[in-house]
Amino acid sequence: MTLDKRIYLDHAATTPLDPRVLETMLPYLTEFWGNPSSLYLEAREARRGLDNARKTVAETLGCKTQEIVFTSGGSESDNLAIRGVAYGNRRRGSHIITTAIEHHAVLHTFERLEKEGFTVTYLPVDREGFVDLKALEEAVTAETSLVSIMYANNEVGTIEPIAEAARIVKERNPHCVFHTDGVQAVGALDVNIDRLGVDLFSLTAHKFYGPKGFGALYVRSRTPFLPQTLGGSQERDRRAGTENIAGAVGLAKALEMAYDEFEQRNAHSAALRDRLLTDVPRFTPKVRINGTTDLDRRLANNASFAFEYVEGEAILMALDLAGIAASSGSACTSGSLEPSHVLTAMGVPLEIARGSVRLTVGKDNTMEEIDRMLEVLPNVVARLRSLSPLAGAAEAARAGTGRG
Amino acid sequence: MTLDKRIYLDHAATTPLDPRVLETMLPYLTEFWGNPSSLYLEAREARRGLDNARKTVAETLGCKTQEIVFTSGGSESDNLAIRGVAYGNRRRGSHIITTAIEHHAVLHTFERLEKEGFTVTYLPVDREGFVDLKALEEAVTAETSLVSIMYANNEVGTIEPIAEAARIVKERNPHCVFHTDGVQAVGALDVNIDRLGVDLFSLTAHKFYGPKGFGALYVRSRTPFLPQTLGGSQERDRRAGTENIAGAVGLAKALEMAYDEFEQRNAHSAALRDRLLTDVPRFTPKVRINGTTDLDRRLANNASFAFEYVEGEAILMALDLAGIAASSGSACTSGSLEPSHVLTAMGVPLEIARGSVRLTVGKDNTMEEIDRMLEVLPNVVARLRSLSPLAGAAEAARAGTGRG
Numbered sequence: 001m002t003l004d005k006r007i008y009l010d011h012a013a014t015t016p017l018d019p020r021v022l023e024t025m026l027p028y029l030t031e032f033w034g035n036p037s038s039l040y041l042e043a044r045e046a047r048r049g050l051d052n053a054r055k056t057v058a059e060t061l062g063c064k065t066q067e068i069v070f071t072s073g074g075s076e077s078d079n080l081a082i083r084g085v086a087y088g089n090r091r092r093g094s095h096i097i098t099t100a101i102e103h104h105a106v107l108h109t110f111e112r113l114e115k116e117g118f119t120v121t122y123l124p125v126d127r128e129g130f131v132d133l134k135a136l137e138e139a140v141t142a143e144t145s146l147v148s149i150m151y152a153n154n155e156v157g158t159i160e161p162i163a164e165a166a167r168i169v170k171e172r173n174p175h176c177v178f179h180t181d182g183v184q185a186v187g188a189l190d191v192n193i194d195r196l197g198v199d200l201f202s203l204t205a206h207k208f209y210g211p212k213g214f215g216a217l218y219v220r221s222r223t224p225f226l227p228q229t230l231g232g233s234q235e236r237d238r239r240a241g242t243e244n245i246a247g248a249v250g251l252a253k254a255l256e257m258a259y260d261e262f263e264q265r266n267a268h269s270a271a272l273r274d275r276l277l278t279d280v281p282r283f284t285p286k287v288r289i290n291g292t293t294d295l296d297r298r299l300a301n302n303a304s305f306a307f308e309y310v311e312g313e314a315i316l317m318a319l320d321l322a323g324i325a326a327s328s329g330s331a332c333t334s335g336s337l338e339p340s341h342v343l344t345a346m347g348v349p350l351e352i353a354r355g356s357v358r359l360t361v362g363k364d365n366t367m368e369e370i371d372r373m374l375e376v377l378p379n380v381v382a383r384l385r386s387l388s389p390l391a392g393a394a395e396a397a398r399a400g401t402g403r404g
Numbered sequence: 405m406t407l408d409k410r411i412y413l414d415h416a417a418t419t420p421l422d423p424r425v426l427e428t429m430l431p432y433l434t435e436f437w438g439n440p441s442s443l444y445l446e447a448r449e450a451r452r453g454l455d456n457a458r459k460t461v462a463e464t465l466g467c468k469t470q471e472i473v474f475t476s477g478g479s480e481s482d483n484l485a486i487r488g489v490a491y492g493n494r495r496r497g498s499h500i501i502t503t504a505i506e507h508h509a510v511l512h513t514f515e516r517l518e519k520e521g522f523t524v525t526y527l528p529v530d531r532e533g534f535v536d537l538k539a540l541e542e543a544v545t546a547e548t549s550l551v552s553i554m555y556a557n558n559e560v561g562t563i564e565p566i567a568e569a570a571r572i573v574k575e576r577n578p579h580c581v582f583h584t585d586g587v588q589a590v591g592a593l594d595v596n597i598d599r600l601g602v603d604l605f606s607l608t609a610h611k612f613y614g615p616k617g618f619g620a621l622y623v624r625s626r627t628p629f630l631p632q633t634l635g636g637s638q639e640r641d642r643r644a645g646t647e648n649i650a651g652a653v654g655l656a657k658a659l660e661m662a663y664d665e666f667e668q669r670n671a672h673s674a675a676l677r678d679r680l681l682t683d684v685p686r687f688t689p690k691v692r693i694n695g696t697t698d699l700d701r702r703l704a705n706n707a708s709f710a711f712e713y714v715e716g717e718a719i720l721m722a723l724d725l726a727g728i729a730a731s732s733g734s735a736c737t738s739g740s741l742e743p744s745h746v747l748t749a750m751g752v753p754l755e756i757a758r759g760s761v762r763l764t765v766g767k768d769n770t771m772e773e774i775d776r777m778l779e780v781l782p783n784v785v786a787r788l789r790s791l792s793p794l795a796g797a798a799e800a801a802r803a804g805t806g807r808g
Contacts, residue, residue: 006445006446010439013442014438014442017433022433022434030421030423033419033420034418035418038414039717039720039721039724040729040730041410072475072476072477072480073645074645075634076476079632079635079644104634105634109634211433211648212647213476213618213646213651214617229509230483230512231483231507231510232479232509240479240483240509241478241480241617242616316444319444325438325442325445325446325447
């Protein structure tokens, strides 16, 4: 088994750990393993690593170190943000708002809160996946205590107008707290908290070449917030548990590198993405682009397509055999038979949504790999369609010789 | 700065990552970094690592693989267990029981539930830290939905009679769910679930030479359980979030090694501990042993003392300067000015509890290190007492010349 020659086009699902990131983590897995809550030398070395990591994250986001809460990843950050504020800000009201296209870490948390008695508004999106800001403005009332809108969609790469959304919310109700799930945005977009104007921001390291199982949540000072994991007083009493220092150091290094190399990484990704968005439809008939074609409002690394008359999963399996890793949408729902809630919310018909394939490029992909993909994909799709009764029926119908 | 020559006697706070454990983790930090929820080759390799890790953990505990939920550590496991069952089993009743000497990850979670409307019984312990089983028996009613009793105390090393406690609870109310915080017990005690008779068992890797930021929760099949971190369907829908495969592999390897080397590690620890329990009081006047002197009912690696007329924190600082790392109790409450809730519950007077020092040995400590400790500690204590007005006053009072 070799992974050497394979082409990985699923960077939205996860990214490899950058060897330079691993290098910064290793001292905390070998030499500096003390419990940072303790008082002796071994602990102080660990504490220093943790403090420096927090400082780097805060500098990148343009916030204070005490506003960063380290977590075990994006799902925990989203859950903590939403439940922390929904309960912590409940005296302001029990109405909370999100969108129909959030990651399940957000959506399922809102659904739970709805069962617990909160009133939830799920904002619609347009055909390109942009949230309806007019609907947002109308939805926010004096009883709205929390709004959560993702910064960029993980399936179709649509970049939401977060700064504008936050401004609208605050104008309507200055006590309403604004959270954004920034998991897919970090490394691809500006993450300056002041420019965004958000109160909470979720991120996770493994989406930008950091380690799995480690994330962070920015929480603006004085945000009403009820901690969810109780115990020791780690993270200033906002998230108990012995700190994963290697994880923190890795997240910080990966984040720093993502913004040091921001321009070049995104220009590189955009070149590969643009090639895919242009040439996949050129080489394959009956394909639609999922998400926006306004490329400045789309993640630089995301290309998503819906192939008619064929199952996305079948394409993925054939690609895998050809040495190419891709996804039908969110990794978290792989294997599910449900259609994507994101595509459904965007109005993509079920039979089209089922043919979806998401290609997300990364810093180590090459144009040669994209060339190879563009050779393989049209053949895969043509072969599958030739086996598909749906495609046959449709073609036959078009030719006026419908077989019934 | 060198950590080479230092003597580490705080293994209850955390342990170094075993190099053999790190070695098993590294392939998952370099080569097999796929998202295990995805469908392609890279993902399958990651999935295999995760599955094998889960199998090892299940084998060690003698349970089914699907009963293991991976988490980010002991605090999350405890929070998840308690809230998961308190909410999940609420139709059986809102009365829940724990003890006065639990880790704060358990205690603070019960306190939160109490605020939310649950009725909580905090069981007392005796002077040695053993939970009162008679009080337990009397406390369990038809409305009791959850009992959580720790397997071994992190501060004083007392081993609780968990199997007997679980039997009592089930006899009184078969629908009552029994959780044990096994964080300090793993590696030191039998963890066979059937012999223990518990429904949930929390553990964390960094207490037995595994990585920080990774733990597990055993949840018996068919236990009423409401997941707390929502999102993707990882961990069979019981704990969302992209899996930390390196963490899982590290936890499994560390656990396997702990039980492969169980006899020798515990015999070694007990020899060092016994030397401390015997010779610290022999070489230092006015010292009490915290916890039980029934050595079979005490963790093999735990020695805890209360030195009269001196602050524990002052001893720790002096020890640190002398190259020795020790603790006053729980690492999670280091720096707190509160007296230990464990010692308080055991009836240790405040002025004595303040002089507490916990020494917890590990597999790599040597008898020479204990010799060195036994040279250093009496001098440190004597010097601090010579500076203490309390000690002077007490001595004077004893001599019949009290200064008022």
